Amino acid sequence: MQLELRHLHAVCQIAEAGSLGGAARRLGVSQPALSAQLRRIERVTGGELFVRGRHGVEPTPLGEYVLAKARRVLSEMDALGAETRAMAADTPLRLGCILLVLLDGLLAQTDLALAGREIALYQEDSVTALVRMLGAGRYDLVVYGEVNDHEVPLPAGTVARTLVGKEPFCIRMSEHHPLAAREVLDLADLAGEQWMTLVEDDDGGPEALVAACAKAGFVPSLRYRITDRKMHHDLIAAGRAISLTQPTAPPAAGTVMRPLFGAPITGRIRLAWNRSAVSARQAELLYRAAAGAYLANVDNNPFHRLWWDAHPEAHPAPE
Template identity: 35%
Template sequence: MDLEIRHLRVVCTIADAGSLTRAATALHMTQPGISAQLRRIEAMLGGCLFHRRQEGTVPTPFGELVLGRARAILPSIDELLTDTARATRRMSATALIRVGSVGAPLLGHLLLAVKALLPEAEVTSRCRYSPLDLLEDLAADRLEVAVLGDHPGQELPQPEGVALHTIATEPVFALLPATHPLAARDEVSLPDLLEDDWAVPRPAADRTRAYWSSVSALTGRMPCAPHEAEGRQLIEIVRAGLAVSLCQATFIEVPGVVVRPLAGNPLWYRHMLAWRDDGPLAAHGTDVLHRVVNGYLSACTASPAYARWQEQNVGAARARRYP
């Protein structure tokens, strides 16, 4: 019998666990089974690897030699297996494209772009609240592409091997109950908005709540936020007239709530796309950006409040355009 990679893993697991019983549990083996495996490995290598004692196993000098070499070899083997698995996925006739997204108007357009450019691909998607979690998934090869977002002063880092592309930078708007007195105005000042109770997202790695608070503090006021909610729940709290909040400029009004620009545009949000440099979408980057930017521009048109704001603030918001 020849020495195999799995044998080196067994030896390292025994050394790390400090006993055959604990190593057997870690490897999902029985204690007699791992004992027999160790004897065969020792016979192949020609020496005793561990002293078997009542308190556990201790490497012999010969075992230390083998462990040193095994621990030097196994990380390279693991890297090889990871790289070949990634290459195999890229060469597969039916690629798997895993898409991630924060809450933004870009996900649907990105999914349509992927399906149009890679019609044979299997496409999956999942949403996360934090863009940092999505970046981590991209860097760890758990996603191929993601919709991200950040705020001024809170710019996202760029992990090695991940390309980041800005789609648009837009103002943050006020979200009000339709019956609120401020809803009759064309725009709302942040100090006036701070007179009301707020509904805010939970503190999280994307730091949206911290950004809102830091900008509000410049007015000498901080949001009084008795309600912590996101998504549909936040909208329902506002619709019920219990609080005001903020939203993306592309938010489409639903019955019971209205969207209004903030006077002076004190808050901003940046929409971004990110993908792996070595992933299946890297070769289609320009086409993906073109399609998603066009989708974003259509979302701007579908939001009456944002469309009016753009007419009055030509050039203030910045969306990437491609020929």
């Protein structure tokens, strides 16, 4: 048997996961199958690469040596794939997104950042589907959100970077709602309302809403789930529902947006990309493009501008 890239990848996954079981889940194989593969790799390398420790498996001195070489080889292969793909001008960059407010300006910003490179933009309603297709090579880069402490597990071979570390969700309601005159809303005052559920149901949003409402003393009535933005806004304008929304969302006729006292529900925005498809230079340009698209919407609502200026730790990382 000769060592192949998949063997090097397996060794790296075992080291990163800290256990055979964790690595097997990442690789999508059974633990016995991974154990058998590791034994074959160790026969080729001439000794044990890992030993079982109190907290899982740990690399042996030989394992540390093989890991250093494996990481270098895999990094070079990732760079080769990304650079050759970037040189193929007729190959579009495939960008997958969740319905975020910055999506409206993202395409224009990426056109400026990657002048001359065709970009194919796709929209998904599920974060799980988005990252699964990233891992399968259907997308080169994805932009997605996470709510409160929820973390989306990413496939092997990808890199993630936080764009916006934190943003407080606010409430969109009818301009005729009895609470619309208030500058800030207390979540407890929204008990008994009909809620428009979030489009994504696997980013931690529904759980965060239910948990926040429970702390406020009620169970939210989650009635509507509508992906069409105009219909979503029309139902709210008619007084039939309220909804959580990003604080950068633009105005909509017949509705108002109000912040929640204490920011009980927050989100963050992240980018993730395939190392074999997106070069480090491209990733940096795309990050800047997404940051520009987000910052263009900060002034959509004065209350968010005030919050944003007071929380520099949430801002995109400087160049």
